Amino acid sequence: MEKEIIYVIGHKSPDTDTVCSAIAYSSFLKKQKINAIPAYYGELNPETEYALDLFKVKDLLNLKSVKGKSVVLVDHNEAIQSPDGIEDSKVVEIVDHHKIGFSSSDPIAFIARPYGSTATIIAERMFLEQFKITKQIAGLLLCAILSDTIVFKSTTTTKTDMKIAKELAVIAGVTNLKIFGIELKKKKASLSGLSAEKILYSDFKLFEASDKKFGIGQIEVVDLKEGKERKEDIIKKLGEIVEKDGLSFGVLMMTDIIKEGSELIIVGDIKPIEKAFKVKIKDNSIYIPGMMSRKKDLVPKLM
Numbered sequence: 001m002e003k004e005i006i007y008v009i010g011h012k013s014p015d016t017d018t019v020c021s022a023i024a025y026s027s028f029l030k031k032q033k034i035n036a037i038p039a040y041y042g043e044l045n046p047e048t049e050y051a052l053d054l055f056k057v058k059d060l061l062n063l064k065s066v067k068g069k070s071v072v073l074v075d076h077n078e079a080i081q082s083p084d085g086i087e088d089s090k091v092v093e094i095v096d097h098h099k100i101g102f103s104s105s106d107p108i109a110f111i112a113r114p115y116g117s118t119a120t121i122i123a124e125r126m127f128l129e130q131f132k133i134t135k136q137i138a139g140l141l142l143c144a145i146l147s148d149t150i151v152f153k154s155t156t157t158t159k160t161d162m163k164i165a166k167e168l169a170v171i172a173g174v175t176n177l178k179i180f181g182i183e184l185k186k187k188k189a190s191l192s193g194l195s196a197e198k199i200l201y202s203d204f205k206l207f208e209a210s211d212k213k214f215g216i217g218q219i220e221v222v223d224l225k226e227g228k229e230r231k232e233d234i235i236k237k238l239g240e241i242v243e244k245d246g247l248s249f250g251v252l253m254m255t256d257i258i259k260e261g262s263e264l265i266i267v268g269d270i271k272p273i274e275k276a277f278k279v280k281i282k283d284n285s286i287y288i289p290g291m292m293s294r295k296k297d298l299v300p301k302l303m
């Protein structure tokens with residue numbers, strides 16, 4: 001009998017953690033004689049492409065739907081963030097570092113840790129089980145950690161992330177984590193040449209709270225000035241998304257990785273954000289110092 005294929009896949013609008021975690025976890029599962037294939041859904045961002053090039057990943061599978069497939073979900077667990085076809089797939093395992101919003105009628109393996117990246121969970125397990133981590137896998141996992149933790153500046157960063165990253169850096173042959181990390185982050189931290197649509201969808205997630213749906217996109221910049229110049233454009237496009245998806249509001253979080261804070265551009269019902277941060281929003285936007293993480297500094301306050 002042919003062995004069943006298990007697709008290892010992350011969330012929509014894939015980021016470096018989602019893609020690299022899928023690749024690394026597949027290699028880990030393969031060692032356990034599981035026929036695992038890494039895949040991604042949607043379009044790769046320039047930062048992820050840079051990481052894949054650097055560590056020589058070729059021909060990664062781009063799935064259009066997971067309908068009828070058995071899947072391991074990495075880096076997310078809420079169906080609303082999953083690739084299309086998730087309702088008609090069989091989820092066999094989840095590895096994630098986000099809030100839990102998953103329900104299943106079957107027992108499944110669910111590995112959740114409150115770390116700064118999914119890659120940290122996977123690497124920790126590999127070290128624990130003395131799995132031989134190749135230079136390629138170490139490099140990918142390292143990129144994922146540095147990306148998700150914004151080179152350890154994000155409020156989501158834990159001691160484990162830093163410890164694991166240092167161990168991976170040795171295997172990957174990376175000598176200066178900070179320089180390497182900033183170089184990686186810079187690949188995505190520019191709005192120039194990106195349409196408003198690309199800016200919004202480069203990392204857009206949907207959430208649901210008390211029957212209300214809302215969407216939050218996040219993009220990192222090294223200078224917020226760039227974002228201010230594009231504000232009109234972004235508001236218009238975000239308005240279209242809010243309308244199309246029936247959202248109560250939409251947010252673009254522009255995170256300045258140097259200044260360490262985020263400018264929020266909001267379209268739709270602004271009250272939840274005004275209430276959560278005790279602020280008055282003027283002309284659809286507000287700057288919040290220290291806000292680096294969507295899942296830690298923004299989403300919980302809106303739930």
Ligand SMILES: [Mn+2]
Pocket residue numbers: 017018075097116117118148
């Ligand atoms: Mn992640």
